Amino acid sequence: MSTWFTRRRPSVELPRLTPRARSLPTVRVDLHEVMPDLLPYLGQAAYLQLEQFETLSRVAAEAGDLHDKGLISAAAGHALSKHQGIVAEIRRRGDDPADAMKPFADEIEGFSALIVGADWRETLLSALVTGGLLDDFFIRLAAGLPGDVGPRLAHLLGSESGQEGVLEVLRGQIAADPLLGSRLAMWGRRLVGDTLLVARSALHLSGNRATDDARIEPIFTELIAAHTRRMDALGLTA
Amino acid sequence: MSTWFTRRRPSVELPRLTPRARSLPTVRVDLHEVMPDLLPYLGQAAYLQLEQFETLSRVAAEAGDLHDKGLISAAAGHALSKHQGIVAEIRRRGDDPADAMKPFADEIEGFSALIVGADWRETLLSALVTGGLLDDFFIRLAAGLPGDVGPRLAHLLGSESGQEGVLEVLRGQIAADPLLGSRLAMWGRRLVGDTLLVARSALHLSGNRATDDARIEPIFTELIAAHTRRMDALGLTA
Numbered sequence: 048m049s050t051w052f053t054r055r056r057p058s059v060e061l062p063r064l065t066p067r068a069r070s071l072p073t074v075r076v077d078l079h080e081v082m083p084d085l086l087p088y089l090g091q092a093a094y095l096q097l098e099q100f101e102t103l104s105r106v107a108a109e110a111g112d113l114h115d116k117g118l119i120s121a122a123a124g125h126a127l128s129k130h131q132g133i134v135a136e137i138r139r140r141g142d143d144p145a146d147a148m149k150p151f152a153d154e155i156e157g158f159s160a161l162i163v164g165a166d167w168r169e170t171l172l173s174a175l176v177t178g179g180l181l182d183d184f185f186i187r188l189a190a191g192l193p194g195d196v197g198p199r200l201a202h203l204l205g206s207e208s209g210q211e212g213v214l215e216v217l218r219g220q221i222a223a224d225p226l227l228g229s230r231l232a233m234w235g236r237r238l239v240g241d242t243l244l245v246a247r248s249a250l251h252l253s254g255n256r257a258t259d260d261a262r263i264e265p266i267f268t269e270l271i272a273a274h275t276r277r278m279d280a281l282g283l284t285a
Numbered sequence: 286m287s288t289w290f291t292r293r294r295p296s297v298e299l300p301r302l303t304p305r306a307r308s309l310p311t312v313r314v315d316l317h318e319v320m321p322d323l324l325p326y327l328g329q330a331a332y333l334q335l336e337q338f339e340t341l342s343r344v345a346a347e348a349g350d351l352h353d354k355g356l357i358s359a360a361a362g363h364a365l366s367k368h369q370g371i372v373a374e375i376r377r378r379g380d381d382p383a384d385a386m387k388p389f390a391d392e393i394e395g396f397s398a399l400i401v402g403a404d405w406r407e408t409l410l411s412a413l414v415t416g417g418l419l420d421d422f423f424i425r426l427a428a429g430l431p432g433d434v435g436p437r438l439a440h441l442l443g444s445e446s447g448q449e450g451v452l453e454v455l456r457g458q459i460a461a462d463p464l465l466g467s468r469l470a471m472w473g474r475r476l477v478g479d480t481l482l483v484a485r486s487a488l489h490l491s492g493n494r495a496t497d498d499a500r501i502e503p504i505f506t507e508l509i510a511a512h513t514r515r516m517d518a519l520g521l522t523a
Contacts, residue, residue, distance in 0.1 A: 100345075
């Protein structure tokens with residue numbers, strides 16, 4: 048049974064894409080059953096991009112090296128562009144972006160505080176890991192949105208994120224500090240659980256933990272596969 | 286004689302656009318005599334935009350209201366775009382952006398620390414005042430750059446800055462807090478002296494204070510006129 052949704056300690060080994068995953072039935076989850084309504088989807092996605100912008104711009108300010116600053120700032124700018132694109136969708140519907148985002152303030156501000164690391168390298172990994180997972184998740188959900196907003200959102204969220212630049216900065220830091228890699232690997236494992244909780248909160252679930260988990264596990268398995276590839280790109284074990 | 290270049294305390298009244306200014310001869314300053322070389326110009330301008338981005342994104346994070354956050358973040362994004370545009374100019378010349386910016390690190394980081402206000406509203410005014418003055422200054426200098434880089438830089442630096450949104454946020458704050466206006470008016474006066482010192486540092490000056498001041502006073506008079514209009518737009522006396 049999945050235990051993604053309880054807070055995990057760093058020492059707990061995360062499930063990997065093992066034969067167990069491969070033995071999963073290939074039945075796709077029916078998104079319609081769990082899809083959030085459009086406006087909450089947009090509000091939550093917009094808020095998450097705004098937080099991603101704030102996290103990355105704070106890290107850019109803390110990074111001392113000007114080359115690193117440039118790469119991290121660029122990633123912050125991409126998150127801001129995505130935020131602004133989602134805000135434009137909310138406005139296009141005639142809704143107020145701040146009103147649409149407000150219901151998610153407590154959850155997302157709390158999440159944002161949880162992912163602050165012991166130093167800027169950890170927080171940069173947080174931005175990479177949580178931003179990657181949540182972008183993937185909201186892209187996946189976009190397929191279930193009504194009308195033509197889904198493809199537009201999927202395109203927007205899948206657009207350039209500056210991830211390669213962030214990977215470059217982190218690889219440089221890991222190469223320069225032999226102890227950093229294992230610390231970041233641990234930190235990355237801890238982030239996954241909290242991030243999937245945020246994703247889960249977007250869904251209309253029945254409240255029955257067993258059937259809910261069975262329904263969304265295929266989505267989360269995909270998300271974790273992509274997460275594992277990001278950690279691999281840093282030479283770290285997810 | 287101008288005394289812009291000594292640190293002023295908030296209680297010192299700044300010169301205004303008075304009959305004294307109008308009586309100035311209309312002779313234009315010869316920019317070629319004081320122009321910085323191209324690469325230092327680009328490096329300093331790029332660094333200043335990066336700092337403006339950092340200041341505005343920090344303020345956006347501190348502002349609690351989501352509508353305000355959106356407007357301030359947008360201004361941060363515009364500063365980042367200008368930074369990236371200047372960085373592209375540096376790369377086009379075959380130079381390294383970080384190397385071009387590095388000589389300005391101490392001065393600009395010091396300046397950036399000086400303009401941190403007692404709260405986010407003061408720091409937002411700092412971004413408005415110093416960003417406005419320095420954009421105007423570097424646009425003015427761009428006319429003296431060799432080749433076709435000058436018009437491109439003037440266009441880039443003169444492009445959308447999100448200033449209207451920042452003014453909207455500050456007007457809202459001033460309307461909601463009767464004591465804030467006079468505090469911001471004082472803070473704005475203090476910022477001008479420090480900002481003009483940064484501008485002055487960009488110029489090739491002779492070291493003779495009297496002739497140098499006479500040469501650059503016409504430029505600074507223009508900058509202060511535009512500054513006064515920005516403060517007017519907040520209902521504040523410059």
